[in-house]
Amino acid sequence: SRHLAESSALRDFVHETNQGSHIWFLADEDALAARLRP
Template sequence: MPDEIQQRGGVPVLVCDPAGPSITSEQDAIDLIGAAFLGAEAVAVPAHRLDARFFTLGTRFAGEVMQKFVNYRLLLVVVGDISGPLAASSALRDLVRESNQGGHVWFVPDLDALDARLHSRG
């Protein structure tokens, strides 16, 4: 499945292909943002496509990627199981908890959970 814009919870979302390339640089994030500008309000990225540095906050990679999405007013949604990195980092647990309370970056276990969040956001 290629990356495609889908209506999810009444919102156009660029759903990224699980088999797509890894996101290893700010430029990769900017490329996703560019693809989203074809009509999406959010980008759903499978967690396993994010470079491991994303989940190691000391690298600042997560902050750089997240800030790009905030700057372009796009919701970034990390989709999938991140229990391993969460177990290893209290700072990451705090980031995920705080992000999920806001409207710029969400961490969800699957697309069904994303649909539910988007519906409830109304």
């Protein structure tokens, strides 16, 4: 997104958050389905 492109701090936050298993920032429902697949 534009916000991620403009903020290295936000990019780092999203990256670190996506490393966990409780909260994910994903592009769309297909990305969610892929993440939930075992």
